[in-house]
Amino acid sequence: MSVIIIGAGLGGLSLANGLSRAGIPCRIYERDESAGARKQGYRLHIGDVGDSALREVLRPELHELFRATAGRALPHTNVYDERLELVTRLADEGTHLNVNRFTLRQILLHGREVCYGKRFTHYETDEDGVTAYFADGTSARGGLLVGADGINSPVRRQYLPHAEVVDAGLVHLYGRIPLTPETRALFEPEMFAVFTMMLGPHRTMAGFAPVDYAEPVADACARLVPDLRLRDTDPYLTCSIGARWEVVGHDEAGLAAMTPGDLQKVALGLVDGWHPLARAMVERWDVPATFPQPIRTSVPIARWAPSRVTLVGDAIHAMSPAGGAGANTALRDGAVLAAALAGAPVLDAVEAYETAMVDYGFAAVRESAENGRRYLGQDALTAEA
Numbered sequence: 001m002s003v004i005i006i007g008a009g010l011g012g013l014s015l016a017n018g019l020s021r022a023g024i025p026c027r028i029y030e031r032d033e034s035a036g037a038r039k040q041g042y043r044l045h046i047g048d049v050g051d052s053a054l055r056e057v058l059r060p061e062l063h064e065l066f067r068a069t070a071g072r073a074l075p076h077t078n079v080y081d082e083r084l085e086l087v088t089r090l091a092d093e094g095t096h097l098n099v100n101r102f103t104l105r106q107i108l109l110h111g112r113e114v115c116y117g118k119r120f121t122h123y124e125t126d127e128d129g130v131t132a133y134f135a136d137g138t139s140a141r142g143g144l145l146v147g148a149d150g151i152n153s154p155v156r157r158q159y160l161p162h163a164e165v166v167d168a169g170l171v172h173l174y175g176r177i178p179l180t181p182e183t184r185a186l187f188e189p190e191m192f193a194v195f196t197m198m199l200g201p202h203r204t205m206a207g208f209a210p211v212d213y214a215e216p217v218a219d220a221c222a223r224l225v226p227d228l229r230l231r232d233t234d235p236y237l238t239c240s241i242g243a244r245w246e247v248v249g250h251d252e253a254g255l256a257a258m259t260p261g262d263l264q265k266v267a268l269g270l271v272d273g274w275h276p277l278a279r280a281m282v283e284r285w286d287v288p289a290t291f292p293q294p295i296r297t298s299v300p301i302a303r304w305a306p307s308r309v310t311l312v313g314d315a316i317h318a319m320s321p322a323g324g325a326g327a328n329t330a331l332r333d334g335a336v337l338a339a340a341l342a343g344a345p346v347l348d349a350v351e352a353y354e355t356a357m358v359d360y361g362f363a364a365v366r367e368s369a370e371n372g373r374r375y376l377g378q379d380a381l382t383a384e385a
């Protein structure tokens, strides 16, 4: 029986591609009405973990397209203070690809069939299978149900109700700056790096990272996968202002109710008095693309017995973005689970996958929380269940 995947995000699509390469049938069910239904073009940093997973699950020409459409960044993270005095430069020799999330999703979606408009509500298991139910009254039957349904995962809520997701005490305001000759000139060449942060008073941070292409996206696509049309082709710079809630001075509902222009004003207030670069960046945000992102994290839990239900990505190990590891780990989950299912009966495969994933996934949650604590004053993880 086929694998039922709930959620066409990075984890679910990595798994679907891996299963397809292994000749294992699967169906993907996604609540959104289409692939591009939500704004999602923010930048992701993909390192060795994510790139290796993509190499495993994607057809070679799609992996090559992923590499060709990923922005190359200088292999370091700059840390400045709010006066733009360099505090430290953290170098790392590994893979550094700053990618547009929607471009990566389009590549992962190529050749995959997704059932859109299917909001999963609950499941039932029996001796030889599992049935997933959807809000439109339909259902699907398979041999394994995989919750790839993100941080608020309804699959996790039913399957592991004791697994908590908690507020990290922080919120980021995300903006996007189109890279033009005028905006490029604002930045020193060494700032076209994996990530640059300016650390200000009260643990407020302005972070920025370019998605800057070595080859025009449309040319790379025409050369490598001509039947795919990538939507986003322009270089940009992601810029986020992050702080603790009490420093921002608004709660989640308050920020959610604001217009993008008001969010930009809140961001400007947070960098008031900093080096003029901070203000200049926020002023150049593409205002409609601005959004608030409350930061939440999973609390690691002890292993559970394997069954015909499992979880990948943020559904089981959501983490602070301070580690730049959430997407990488979700992609890895898909590759590890697909490889396990290709080599063993379903319950053995789930056990092998969960043994590995609980180890590396929760390690990433802890490391990301520690980074968030160091740079942004993120709350310590609560006691583990």
Ligand SMILES: Cc1cc2nc3c(=O)[nH]c(=O)nc-3n(C[C@H](O)[C@H](O)[C@H](O)COP(=O)(O)OP(=O)(O)OC[C@H]3O[C@@H](n4cnc5c(N)ncnc54)[C@H](O)[C@@H]3O)c2cc1C
Pocket: 006, 007, 008, 009, 010, 011, 012, 029, 030, 031, 032, 042, 043, 044, 045, 046, 118, 119, 120, 121, 148, 149, 150, 151, 153, 154, 174, 293, 312, 313, 314, 315, 321, 324, 325, 326, 327, 328, 329, 330
């Ligand atoms: C602003 C921002 C910046 C980030 N930067 C980085 C970075 O630089 N590097 C990095 O590694 N990570 C980064 N992350 C984290 C990364 O985006 C996530 O870890 C990753 O997207 C998780 O993938 P996923 O597939 O598990 O979940 P998601 O991408 O959230 O996908 C879940 C999917 O499930 C669907 N779904 C949800 N509920 C249902 C339902 N009931 N029925 C059907 N479908 C459902 C959703 O619509 C969605 O399509 C960042 C996150 C944010 C928000």
